[in-house]
Amino acid sequence: MKSVLQITLGILLAGLITLLVKIGYANYVEYRVTQELNELAMQQKQAQLVRQQAAKDRQRAEYQAQQLARQDKVKRQQIAKQQEIARIRKTEAWRKYYLVPEDCKNFKSDEHMVTCINQKADLKAEFDRTYLPENIRY
Known part of the structure; x- marks a missing residue:
């Protein structure tokens, strides 16, 4: 057991x-x-x-x-x-700079008109070439 x-x-x-x-x-x-x-x-x-x-x-x-x-x-x-201000100033300067010659206020012929427009274009080109915005006083 x-x-x-x-x-x-x-x-x-x-x-x-x-x-x-x-x-x-x-x-x-x-x-x-x-x-x-x-x-x-x-x-x-x-x-x-x-x-x-x-x-x-x-x-x-x-x-x-x-x-x-x-x-x-x-x-x-x-x-x-x-740029917009500069553009406006330049436009204003051109407006003051360019005076339409008495001779070109009334065109006498087509040839005369072309001559006046060419003179204006030449002056504008000269203006654009010489324009210096910092020298312009308002």
Whole structure:
């Protein structure tokens, strides 16, 4: 009877040891799975942060591009305004510079008209060649 009891106790002890090993292994597997899930969650969080930073960088770049475009537009408008003012000043200077000769106020013939128009064109070309807006005072 002693040997049956010893065999039974041995079997129970072996079963208990097997159960403890299975519990330990299950805990180890659970620990590793939890660790892997935490690492995966951290990687996803980092990826999300990278995406958010990229979105912020894109927004910043778009904002800077818009600012540059606005500045460029303002600069182009200023240049256009300055060019228009210069054109008006030059036109006004030409108007003050060129006086129609009395002889060309009434054309006597086609030939006379051509002569007057050519004289005016020559004077205009000379004016355009020598016109310096910074020397003109208004």
